[in-house]
Amino acid sequence: xxxxxxxxxxxxxxxxxxxxxxxxxxxxxxxxxxxxxxxxxxxxxxxxxxxxxxxxxxxxxxxxxxxxxxxxxxxxxxxxxxxxxxxxxxxxxxxxxxxxxxxxxxxxxxxxxxxxxxxxxxxxxxxxxxxxxxxxxxxxxxxxxxxxxxxxxxxxxxxxxxxxxxxxxxxxxxxxxxxxxxxxxxxxxxxxxxxxxxxxxxxxxxxxxxxxxxxxxxxxxxxxxxxxxxxxxxxxxxxxxxxxxxxxxxxxxxxxxxxxxxxxxxxxxxxxxxxxxxxxxxxxxxxxxxxxxxxxxxxxxxxxxxxxxxxxxxxxxxxxxxxxxxxxxxxxxxxxxxxxxxxxxxxxxxxxxxxxxxxxxxxxxxxxxxxxxxxxxxxxxxxxxxxxxxxxxxxxxxxxxxxxxxxxxxxxxxxxxxxxxxxxxxxxxxxxxxxxxxxxxxxxxxxxxxxxxxx
Amino acid sequence: xxxxxxxxxxxxxxxxxxxxxxxxxxxxxxxxxxxxxxxxxxxxxxxxxxxxxxxxxxxxxxxxxxxxxxxxxxxxxxxxxxxxxxxxxxxxxxxxxxxxxxxxxxxxxxxxxxxxxxxxxxxxxxxxxxxxxxxxxxxxxxxxxxxxxxxxxxxxxxxxxxxxxxxxxxxxxxxxxxxxxxxxxxxxxxxxxxxxxxxxxxxxxxxxxxxxxxxxxxxxxxxxxxxxxxxxxxxxxxxxxxxxxxxxxxxxxxxxxxxxxxxxxxxxxxxxxxxxxxxxxxxxxxxxxxxxxxxxxxxxxxxxxxxxxxxxxxxxxxxxxxxxxxxxxxxxxxxxxxxxxxxxxxxxxxxxxxxxxxxxxxxxxxxxxxxxxxxxxxxxxxxxxxxxxxxxxxxxxxxxxxxxxxxxxxxxxxxxxxxxxxxxxxxxxxxxxxxxxxxxxxxxxxxxxxxxxxx
Numbered sequence: 068x069x070x071x072x073x074x075x076x077x078x079x080x081x082x083x084x085x086x087x088x089x090x091x092x093x094x095x096x097x098x099x100x101x102x103x104x105x106x107x108x109x110x111x112x113x114x115x116x117x118x119x120x121x122x123x124x125x126x127x128x129x130x131x132x133x134x135x136x137x138x139x140x141x142x143x144x145x146x147x148x149x150x151x152x153x154x155x156x157x158x159x160x161x162x163x164x165x166x167x168x169x170x171x172x173x174x175x176x177x178x179x180x181x182x183x184x185x186x187x188x189x190x191x192x193x194x195x196x197x198x199x200x201x202x203x204x205x206x207x208x209x210x211x212x213x214x215x216x217x218x219x220x221x222x223x224x225x226x227x228x229x230x231x232x233x234x235x236x237x238x239x240x241x242x243x244x245x246x247x248x249x250x251x252x253x254x255x256x257x258x259x260x261x262x263x264x265x266x267x268x269x270x271x272x273x274x275x276x277x278x279x280x281x282x283x284x285x286x287x288x289x290x291x292x293x294x295x296x297x298x299x300x301x302x303x304x305x306x307x308x309x310x311x312x313x314x315x316x317x318x319x320x321x322x323x324x325x326x327x328x329x330x331x332x333x334x335x336x337x338x339x340x341x342x343x344x345x346x347x348x349x350x351x352x353x354x355x356x357x358x359x360x361x362x363x364x365x366x367x368x369x370x371x372x373x374x375x376x377x378x379x380x381x382x383x384x385x386x387x388x389x390x391x392x393x394x395x396x397x398x399x400x401x402x403x404x405x406x407x408x409x410x411x412x413x414x415x416x417x418x419x420x421x422x423x424x425x426x427x428x429x430x431x432x433x434x435x436x437x438x439x440x441x442x443x444x445x446x447x448x449x450x451x452x453x454x455x456x457x458x459x460x461x462x463x464x465x466x467x468x469x470x471x472x473x474x475x476x477x478x479x480x481x482x483x484x485x486x487x488x489x490x491x492x493x494x495x496x497x498x499x500x501x502x503x504x505x506x507x508x509x510x511x512x513x514x515x516x517x518x519x520x521x522x
Numbered sequence: 523x524x525x526x527x528x529x530x531x532x533x534x535x536x537x538x539x540x541x542x543x544x545x546x547x548x549x550x551x552x553x554x555x556x557x558x559x560x561x562x563x564x565x566x567x568x569x570x571x572x573x574x575x576x577x578x579x580x581x582x583x584x585x586x587x588x589x590x591x592x593x594x595x596x597x598x599x600x601x602x603x604x605x606x607x608x609x610x611x612x613x614x615x616x617x618x619x620x621x622x623x624x625x626x627x628x629x630x631x632x633x634x635x636x637x638x639x640x641x642x643x644x645x646x647x648x649x650x651x652x653x654x655x656x657x658x659x660x661x662x663x664x665x666x667x668x669x670x671x672x673x674x675x676x677x678x679x680x681x682x683x684x685x686x687x688x689x690x691x692x693x694x695x696x697x698x699x700x701x702x703x704x705x706x707x708x709x710x711x712x713x714x715x716x717x718x719x720x721x722x723x724x725x726x727x728x729x730x731x732x733x734x735x736x737x738x739x740x741x742x743x744x745x746x747x748x749x750x751x752x753x754x755x756x757x758x759x760x761x762x763x764x765x766x767x768x769x770x771x772x773x774x775x776x777x778x779x780x781x782x783x784x785x786x787x788x789x790x791x792x793x794x795x796x797x798x799x800x801x802x803x804x805x806x807x808x809x810x811x812x813x814x815x816x817x818x819x820x821x822x823x824x825x826x827x828x829x830x831x832x833x834x835x836x837x838x839x840x841x842x843x844x845x846x847x848x849x850x851x852x853x854x855x856x857x858x859x860x861x862x863x864x865x866x867x868x869x870x871x872x873x874x875x876x877x878x879x880x881x882x883x884x885x886x887x888x889x890x891x892x893x894x895x896x897x898x899x900x901x902x903x904x905x906x907x908x909x910x911x912x913x914x915x916x917x918x919x920x921x922x923x924x925x926x927x928x929x930x931x932x933x934x935x936x937x938x939x940x941x942x943x944x945x946x947x948x949x950x951x952x953x954x955x956x957x958x959x960x961x962x963x964x965x966x967x968x969x970x971x972x973x974x975x976x977x
Binding site for chain 1: 719
């Protein structure tokens with residue numbers, strides 16, 4: 068049986084296995100889920116053994132384990148390092164937007180709904196299944212190494228030193244990652260650029276404890292007010308970030324690159340339909356797809372102060388906190404941006420309160436050479452799997468490990484991503500389209516065959 | 523035994539009873555405490571019977587009951603309506619600022635610590651005990667009616683129609699309320715002015731559900747950002763409120779009144795010591811005690827959006843909410859101020875998001891005539907109880923029912939308050955100083971004796 072037939076005849080079994088994996092609430096940012104995260108690592112390790120991988124190992128770290136496995140039975144052929152992550156984003160759903168339990172996967176209208184369905188359990192699973200189909204067919208064209216981590220959603224703190232310490236063991240001709248997406252099933256694309264990230268916590272403190280807003284209102288600077296006054300000054304009226312020096316290292320791509328990117332525009336109507344916003348927003352001098360692709364941002368991811376429950380409480384809060392993150396583009400440096408934001412917040416803080424900006428995590432942006440033979444083979448594989456030549460796009464999200472692999476392993480990275488723009492990763496009702504799952508597996512099989520043939 | 527001796531000999535028993543009342547977590551704004559609120563009403567009613575009050579009734583309402591009682595055995599003497607409340611503020615203490623359980627009262631260094639210790643269970647209890655001492659001594663100089671409600675901390679919605687519907691039954695020559703405070707034990711003062719309040723919820727909505735901040739950051743207006751931009755525009759750099767028309771009806775007291783108020787200044791050092799703020803804040807053209815007394819405010823009481831838990835979540839939140847309240851002064855109108863804030867927020871809302879301002883509750887400011895015979899008797903009573911002539915002050919807090927009693931019963935209101943500035947009402951470690959409790963009871967006994975003598 069050839070690998071494509073193998074995928075076709077094992078469709079239901081594959082789906083059942085994936086559902087089993089998705090049931091594990093492996094939320095890496097929340098310590099109460101540490102046991103679940105470990106359980107997911109064990110599931111991945113067991114599964115890698117089942118499909119025929121060798122040297123399978125659960126590498127314990129300071130936090131969540133990394134699963135490693137390899138199959139090196141194709142001497143003389145290229146060696147691929149396949150990276151994925153088995154941890155997922157938290158579920159924060161006080162208003163009940165999820166139509167079904169995020170950890171009890173269900174199939175509706177050709178989509179599989181669950182937290183992690185596409186980011187990144189589903190896509191990592193597609194990689195494992197493509198390798199399984201090739202191994203089972205006896206036609207494995209390449210050597211593979213798997214590195215599947217459990218801290219991608221919380222900063223990959225353990226992976227970085229692991230990669231540095233194991234550069235020889237992880238040595239590969241190419242790193243392949245399935246953790247990105249495309250606009251729609253009919254508009255296949257390959258991500259060649261990812262934004263970096265720096266995630267911070269901004270805290271403003273006033274009185275030592277909460278005060279009565281009647282007794283002290285008017286004479287004590289309300290930390291919530293001081294915080295909103297500081298945060299409001301981080302953008303100007305045109306939506307540009309005002310942090311001094313923020314844009315200094317930003318490279319605007321040349322006209323040729325911008326023309327290629329313009330082939331996959333982000334249309335106002337689709338944005339409104341997909342998100343429900345009344346109108347798009349952002350820097351007027353850049354097209355919408357450029358604002359999410361080639362431009363950096365500064366977002367408030369969270370905000371909390373004082374009384375947020377039902378009804379009223381006439382409190383003048385002791386402190387106010389915001390989670391703030393920046394998406395970064397070439398050649399911005401995450402630690403430098405953190406320092407710029409920290410210093411600017413400090414400069415904006417009035418003497419009536421105190422403030423602190425804490426760095427929670429950061430990761431580098433990445434850009435992949437679209438003219439490399441690996442990228443050209445990826446284009447052919449996508450054309451085979453999706454029936455249409457893919458465009459090149461820059462994604463707004465961050466997979467900071469891309470930059471790390473490029474530098475530590477000195478290997479090119481190709482992003483073979485099969486998510487869709489409306490998959491709602493990190494939000495409620497995250498899904499993986501079954502057609503993406505199937506086409507993804509076949510695209511990967513084709514890709515590995517092409518890489519093997521051309522070696 | 524005269525009433526003063528009665529108080530001295532019953533000190534421990536009184537304290538035990540008060541501790542029993544303080545153990546009931548009668549938080550009126552939180553529906554899960556409805557049973558506790560009712561239990562507190564029953565406790566109050568039982569206690570009023572115990573001390574010798576008649577016609578004791580628990581009046582059920584749409585929400586929390588009102589306790590009524592009367593003693594009219596002094597014909598020809600003045601009739602007082604004594605108002606208090608048995609409900610308390612919520613406890614919101616994620617960081618553990620409370621040194622002991624807010625509903626397990628403890629005595630430390632001459633203070634009784636508990637939620638409601640001073641606001642207003644302790645002060646209402648002092649009223650009951652003063653009446654008990656007078657009744658027990660056989661020297662009751664006035665007639666009294668008690669109205670003790672359970673919704674003061676959530677807007678007194680049931681009390682207003684109750685007062686209107688029972689104006690005849692509640693008819694009184696004077697209304698006495700113990701729900702205010704003074705600066706310190708050595709600086710007795712009588713509050714003759716209270717600020718009004720209007721409490722609102724401001725909500726900004728963007729996308730229908732939370733989005734991935736990487737995928738959509740830069741092209742979707744972040745509702746948390748839009749909210750902070752709106753809120754930051756509600757004050758100017760000088761701390762003045764920018765809502766158009768906000769100050770139009772504000773009356774600045776004349777020089778004589780301001781000179782009297784200046785006798786009880788709010789000193790910068792004391793404010794820093796009591797609250798821990800690095801520096802005071804507010805309208806430079808008014809003294810600190812004026813900023814909390816004769817000037818209106820606009821405060822952010824709460825703020826929430828997106829991810830507020832541990833660690834990071836790269837979410838672009840669907841919405842952001844703030845609790846905002848204004849303290850009002852003569853002749854501001856609460857509903858008009860709500861409309862002004864609502865319209866201004868609407869005007870500030872960009873087309874990229876939507877916003878809504880909801881009115882949660884409001885209450886009128888009040889000013890009492892300091893030259894009336896009732897106020898002059900109060901001055902003598904305080905001088906007796908605290909050994910020093912009290913000054914007249916305006917308090918920043920709100921007891922909206924004061925204005926209601928003035929208008930509905932056509933009776934003067936006198937505020938016999940025994941809290942201290944550092945009692946931390948509405949915050950953690952709320953306390954009632956035992957000396958205030960004792961002096962308060964004796965001041966009230968003297969006050970009622972003076973009113974009876976002069977009738």
